Amino acid sequence: MSTQTGWVLVVDDDPGMREALESLFKSVGLSVITCGCAAELHALRLPEGPRCLVLDVRLPGKSGLDMQEELLRRKDGTPIIFITGHGDIPMSVRAMKAGAVEFLPKPFRDQDLLDAVQLALQRDRARLEREQATQALRRLFDTLTPREKEVMAHVVEGKLNKQIAAAVGVSEITVKVHRGNVMRKMKAASLADLVRIAERLRDL
Amino acid sequence: MAHSSERPASEGPGLPQLGRTVPDRIDTVPAVAIAAPNNAVITRDLHGRITSWNADAERIFGYPAGAMIGVSGFRLFPAGRRKEEEAILARILAGAPAETIETTQQTSDGRSLQVSAQLAPIRDRNGQVIGISIIARDITEIRSREREIARLSRLYAALSEINQAIVKTASRPQLFERICRLLVDQGGFVAAWIGWHDPAAHRLVPSAYYGLPGGSQERITRYLEQVAIYTDDRAEARGPTGTAFRTDRPLICNDLLAEPSTAPWRAAILASGWRASAALPIRVAGTAQGVLTVYAQEVGFFRDKEEILLREAASDISFALDHFAIETHRLVAEQAVQNERNFSAALIDSLPGVFYAYEESGKFLRWNRNFEQVSGFSGEEISVMHPADFFDPSERKAVLDRITDVFQLGFATVEANFRAKDGTLTPYYFTGTRADIAGRRCLVGVGIDITARKQSEQARQAAEDASRAAQAELARMARISLLGEFAASVAHEINQPLAAIATNGAAATRWLAAVPPHGDKARDCITRIEWEAHRASDIIQRMRGFVTRAAPADTRLDLNQMVGEIVEFVEHDLRNDTVTLHTDLAPDLPAIRGDRIQLQQVLLNLVINAIEAMRPVTDRPRVMRIATAQDPSCPVPPGGVRVLIEDSGTGFDAAAAEQLFGRFFTTKLGGTGLGLAIARSIIEHHGGRIWAEPAPALRGAIFQFSLPAATEGSA
Numbered sequence: 001m002s003t004q005t006g007w008v009l010v011v012d013d014d015p016g017m018r019e020a021l022e023s024l025f026k027s028v029g030l031s032v033i034t035c036g037c038a039a040e041l042h043a044l045r046l047p048e049g050p051r052c053l054v055l056d057v058r059l060p061g062k063s064g065l066d067m068q069e070e071l072l073r074r075k076d077g078t079p080i081i082f083i084t085g086h087g088d089i090p091m092s093v094r095a096m097k098a099g100a101v102e103f104l105p106k107p108f109r110d111q112d113l114l115d116a117v118q119l120a121l122q123r124d125r126a127r128l129e130r131e132q133a134t135q136a137l138r139r140l141f142d143t144l145t146p147r148e149k150e151v152m153a154h155v156v157e158g159k160l161n162k163q164i165a166a167a168v169g170v171s172e173i174t175v176k177v178h179r180g181n182v183m184r185k186m187k188a189a190s191l192a193d194l195v196r197i198a199e200r201l202r203d204l
Numbered sequence: 205m206a207h208s209s210e211r212p213a214s215e216g217p218g219l220p221q222l223g224r225t226v227p228d229r230i231d232t233v234p235a236v237a238i239a240a241p242n243n244a245v246i247t248r249d250l251h252g253r254i255t256s257w258n259a260d261a262e263r264i265f266g267y268p269a270g271a272m273i274g275v276s277g278f279r280l281f282p283a284g285r286r287k288e289e290e291a292i293l294a295r296i297l298a299g300a301p302a303e304t305i306e307t308t309q310q311t312s313d314g315r316s317l318q319v320s321a322q323l324a325p326i327r328d329r330n331g332q333v334i335g336i337s338i339i340a341r342d343i344t345e346i347r348s349r350e351r352e353i354a355r356l357s358r359l360y361a362a363l364s365e366i367n368q369a370i371v372k373t374a375s376r377p378q379l380f381e382r383i384c385r386l387l388v389d390q391g392g393f394v395a396a397w398i399g400w401h402d403p404a405a406h407r408l409v410p411s412a413y414y415g416l417p418g419g420s421q422e423r424i425t426r427y428l429e430q431v432a433i434y435t436d437d438r439a440e441a442r443g444p445t446g447t448a449f450r451t452d453r454p455l456i457c458n459d460l461l462a463e464p465s466t467a468p469w470r471a472a473i474l475a476s477g478w479r480a481s482a483a484l485p486i487r488v489a490g491t492a493q494g495v496l497t498v499y500a501q502e503v504g505f506f507r508d509k510e511e512i513l514l515r516e517a518a519s520d521i522s523f524a525l526d527h528f529a530i531e532t533h534r535l536v537a538e539q540a541v542q543n544e545r546n547f548s549a550a551l552i553d554s555l556p557g558v559f560y561a562y563e564e565s566g567k568f569l570r571w572n573r574n575f576e577q578v579s580g581f582s583g584e585e586i587s588v589m590h591p592a593d594f595f596d597p598s599e600r601k602a603v604l605d606r607i608t609d610v611f612q613l614g615f616a617t618v619e620a621n622f623r624a625k626d627g628t629l630t631p632y633y634f635t636g637t638r639a640d641i642a643g644r645r646c647l648v649g650v651g652i653d654i655t656a657r658k659q660s661e662q663a664r665q666a667a668e669d670a671s672r673a674a675q676a677e678l679a680r681m682a683r684i685s686l687l688g689e690f691a692a693s694v695a696h697e698i699n700q701p702l703a704a705i706a707t708n709g710a711a712a713t714r715w716l717a718a719v720p721p722h723g724d725k726a727r728d729c730i731t732r733i734e735w736e737a738h739r740a741s742d743i744i745q746r747m748r749g750f751v752t753r754a755a756p757a758d759t760r761l762d763l764n765q766m767v768g769e770i771v772e773f774v775e776h777d778l779r780n781d782t783v784t785l786h787t788d789l790a791p792d793l794p795a796i797r798g799d800r801i802q803l804q805q806v807l808l809n810l811v812i813n814a815i816e817a818m819r820p821v822t823d824r825p826r827v828m829r830i831a832t833a834q835d836p837s838c839p840v841p842p843g844g845v846r847v848l849i850e851d852s853g854t855g856f857d858a859a860a861a862e863q864l865f866g867r868f869f870t871t872k873l874g875g876t877g878l879g880l881a882i883a884r885s886i887i888e889h890h891g892g893r894i895w896a897e898p899a900p901a902l903r904g905a906i907f908q909f910s911l912p913a914a915t916e917g918s919a
Contacts, residue, residue: 014700016736020707023729027714027722085699106703110710 006121007051010034011041011067012083013060017106021054024110030117038062050128052101052120054113057084057091065091068098077127079120083108134200140186141201148185151178155191156198244340247326250297252276255335264342266312280321280338281307296325296336306343318344352509355392359513362391366517370524379524380412383496383517388414391513393498394478395424398486399433399445400494406436408449408495423476424499430472433495440468445497448483452492454515455483458504480505484518488525496521557632557652558622564611564645566590578653580625591647596623603634610636610647622651631658701740708732760914761796761803763832763845764789770807771830777815781826788831794913796845798890803911806883806894810849810907813879817853817904827852827902835910844892846910852902864896887911 008025010032012018018034025032035041037060053071055064062070068080082095082103092103101123102116144152147168154164161179165172188194244261248254253276257269272278281289285307292303302324309319320343326335365386373379380398387396395415399408415424434441435449442465448455457463458480460473478499485492496518500506506514552559552572558579559572568586576583579594591607592600599620609616615637621629636649712729715722767789771778778785811828818826828851835844856864865884880894887894892911899906 014704016704016732016739017700017707019732020704020711020729020736023725023732024707024711024714027711027718027725083703085695085703106699107706108703110707110714113707 005029005031006049006124007031007033007047008054008117008121009041009046009051009078010054011036011038011059011064012054012056013037013058014056017056024114025117028114030121036060038067041067050121050125051078052117052124053078053080054117055080055082057082057095065095065098068095068100072098077124079123081113081116081120083113137186137197137201143185144182148178148182151175152182152186152194152198155179155182156195242341244338244342246272246278246338246340247335248276248278248338249335250333252278254278261340264311264317264340265309280305280309280323292323293336296323297333299325299333309340316344317342318347356509356513358390358392359510362386363513363517363520365390367520370520370527373524376525376528377411379521379528381414383521384412384414387496387498387517388416388420391498392500394420394501395427395476396496396498397424397428398494398496399449401435401449401492406434406441408433408435408445411494420476423478427472427476431469443469444481445483445495448485448497449492449495452485452487454485454511454518456506456511457481457483458506462503477501479503482506482510482514484514486518486525487522488529493525555650557650559650560591561639561641561646561648562591564647566592569641569646578622578624578630594623595620596629606634607636607647610638610649611645614638619654622653631655697743698740701736701743704736705733705740708736758797759800761798761800762793763796763803763847763911764793766800766804766807767830767832767847770804770811773808774811774815777812778828781815781819783815783818783826783828786827786829788829790831790833792834793832793845794834794842796890796911797914798911799886802886803890806886806909807847807849809879809883810909813907814849814851814853814905817855818851820854821852821904824852824903829902834913837910842913842915844910844912846908848906848908850899850902850906851904852899853904855898855904856896858898865894883909 008021008030010018010021010025012021012034013036015036018036022032022034031047033044033047035044039061053067055067057064059067064080064082064084071078071080079101080095080099081101082092083106084091084103085106095103101120102112104112104116141149147170150168151164154167159167161172161175164179165175168175170178182188183194186194186197188197242260242264244264245256245258246254246261247256253274254272257267257272259269261272262268279286279289280292292305296303302322304320304322306318306320309317311317319340321338321340324337324339325333326337328334366383369379369382369386373382384396384398387393393416395413397413398411400411401407402409410428413424413428415421432440433443433446435446440446441450444455444457444460444463444465447465457466460466460479460481461470466473476499478501480500480503481497483495483497486494486496496514498514552570553574555572555574558575559570560568560575561570562568568589568591571583571586576586579586581589592604595603603618603620606616606618615635617633617635619631619633622632623629631654632651633654634649634651636647639646639648641648708729712726712733715725715729767787771785771787777783811830814828818828828849831848831850833846833848835846837844865880884894887909890911892909894907894909896905896907898904
């Protein structure tokens with residue numbers, strides 16, 4: 001039994017299935033939230049931490065596939081595992097291409113589902129860590145003065161201090177001072193490190 | 205003859221003197237005299253004195269030569285022609301050649317003679333004219349005979365004209381008009397009229413009349429205005445015309461004024477100037493109906509020849525009138541026939557179709573214009589053709605059979621293509637009725653173009669076929685999808701509790717395996733498993749309910765017939781998948797009882813399964829065999845009925861034979877695995893059984909089911 005923790009969000013219109021899934025996930029130490037439909041899920045305040053969605057394809061109202069599309073539009077990277085009572089090949093292809101972790105026909109082997117959930121949570125944990133690191137860099141970046149942000153932008157473009165001084169309209173020595181502040185405040189070990197940090201900030 | 209107081213100067217025969225006077229020329233005169241005996245030969249000198257008067261002159265004229273020789277006042281012509289005589293004599297004395305004249309002379313006893321005389325000069329030796337010779341001949345008799353001949357000729361000409369008029373004239377009034385005119389113009393009578401009997405008035409009413417132009421035309425008109433002739437016994441009925449009518453005999457009156465019976469009309473007769481009349485009855489059908497009366501100005505004009513002629517004319521007129529009556533009757537009859545003929549001709553020609561009448565031999569007697577137009581053959585061609593010539597060889601026998609039927613049974617019809625000269629075929633409906641025409645057995649009938657009807661029939665047939673095909677296809681789709689849909693929805697429903705059971709089971713295992721084990725959690729799971737199992741069972745019950753709920757029908761069914769229907773349903777699929785079907789249906793298959801639709805679904809499911817199982821097969825023929833047979837092995841009396849469906853498909857393992865009918869077993873891609881399960885439910889519900897086995901011959905599968913036969917007498 002895995003020691004990894006995380007939230008499993010189950011959306012299935014069959015209450016018996018919801019209860020069974022809840023018990024199964026809890027038996028392996030996972031936290032579970034179950035919903036009967038997409039609207040119900042939206043109404044919830046979702047907990048922090050790694051999480052994944054277990055969606056029945058056929059749902060009242062929005063189908064599981066519709067929900068997947070919506071998450072993609074919102075840039076919500078929550079991993080999705082589909083379970084279905086009547087899935088067909090085209091449907092599963094569509095789901096997998098759109099980034100689903102797994103597509104399981106009912107009835108499925110419990111281990112298959114649990115493996116899929118662990119994989120999903122692992123991905124989500126990585127996603128969260130990446131997001132947290134970026135958030136930390138963002139906080140560091142926010143400590144820079146406007147002039148330092150300006151100098152940093154020129155630095156990561158690979159410009160020389162002389163060029164930066166001309167562009168910004170300060171002395172070369174002043175550029176050196178700002179540059180030193182940027183490296184320190186952004187906790188960058190080298191110019192290459194700073195360029196990487198800048199790229200991650202741009203992705204945000 | 206001119207009478208002269210002068211006596212002849214000398215007595216003696218004229219001939220010697222003549223000979224003496226002109227001895228050298230005498231040969232000419234005597235030659236005439238000798239050649240023409242009974243000729244008076246007279247000579248005279250330059251002074252007009254008679255120098256010779258022969259014996260014939262004595263005999264003809266009645267004067268002796270002695271009395272005449274030397275007389276100088278002899279005249280050839282009567283007083284009115286003296287100038288003419290002088291001129292002739294002067295010409296001859298001047299040396300002109302001989303001239304012949306015709307004149308009248310009176311004899312010594314006062315008779316008037318017609319004389320023909322030749323006058324010639326007499327010359328002396330020197331050629332000097334010394335006198336004139338006259339050779340005269342009495343031609344009174346000849347002229348009289350000639351006149352008689354002319355009169356008769358005229359009468360006969362008139363009669364001939366009358367006969368021609370009779371031939372040419374179509375109506376009685378016209379004929380009467382012409383007869384009156386001819387009798388006057390040609391016959392020599394001055395006036396003529398025809399009175400026709402009016403029985404009511406007892407009167408002869410003028411029907412036609414005519415008078416000679418130059419007086420008599422007006423006279424006859426006035427005369428007939430004044431004269432009324434009756435046919436009873438009053439005085440005005442006793443004149444010649446009335447008498448001729450009453451006695452039915454011709455009556456000639458040669459002196460009207462002397463005849464006492466004409467007293468009532470004396471004034472009119474006097475005014476007319478007519479003195480003789482002839483009245484001739486005109487008969488119709490043997491009795492007098494009218495009178496033809498003609499008039500002449502001379503007393504005694506009518507003689508036997510005229511009478512004969514007029515009798516004949518009257519008789520011809522009567523004949524004509526009888527003929528008219530007959531002719532009129534004939535014309536009326538002919539007109540009626542013609543009318544009838546025109547009517548039937550118009551009728552025949554106005555018929556919308558073709559009309560024909562032909563003998564048993566096939567010789568055409570009659571046909572309408574349409575027949576020629578439609579066939580493209582001329583009347584001349586049709587007249588030598590046979591009815592069979594108007595049909596395609598492939599249809600001839602059928603048509604000839606129907607023609608035979610007409611002559612044997614009296615009436616028949618046939619639909620066939622009428623073949624025109626150019627080979628085009630037009631669908632026609634022909635009738636034929638036996639009829640006797642001119643003593644011969646004939647076929648009379650009409651043909652109607654049924655192209656439009658055929659087309660609409662075909663269009664309707666096509667529409668019906670299309671709609672039937674569409675319906676069949678729809679029904680087929682509905683039936684095929686019914687089981688599949690049903691199976692799919694059942695599968696989905698059952699999947700839910702199954703998945704829940706599996707998941708709960710897994711969860712329970714994990715709760716128990718935990719350290720320390722969570723017995724309560726595991727128990728919850730097991731409770732849910734139990735609950736889900738019941739839920740699954742409920743679903744299956746519902747499915748059973750669906751099957752049984754739809755089976756209240758319990759009717760007598762013929763499985764052979766049902767197999768036929770199913771084969772019809774899947775014909776399209778069989779063709780598409782190039783499956784050869786063999787059916788082997790037991791002829792005396794007992795009926796069964798059950799629900800038609802459910803059993804059809806079983807059959808359909810097995811057949812579709814077979815077709816689908818053969819789809820991957822490409823290395824051998826796709827063959828399906830459907831057989832029905834009695835099944836004595838059935839434990840329920842009176843035995844059972846078995847249906848076998850064998851295919852050359854992919855088959856199955858013998859070991860899996862029982863599994864096949866379990867739920868969710870499928871060897872098909874996309875199959876639900878429920879079709880056979882439901883089929884088994886249905887068959888078992890009907891008290892039968894269903895089983896499968898490999899088909900060694902076709903290397904496919906054999907599915908069979910058997911059902912108990914219906915007991916005898918059950919409805």
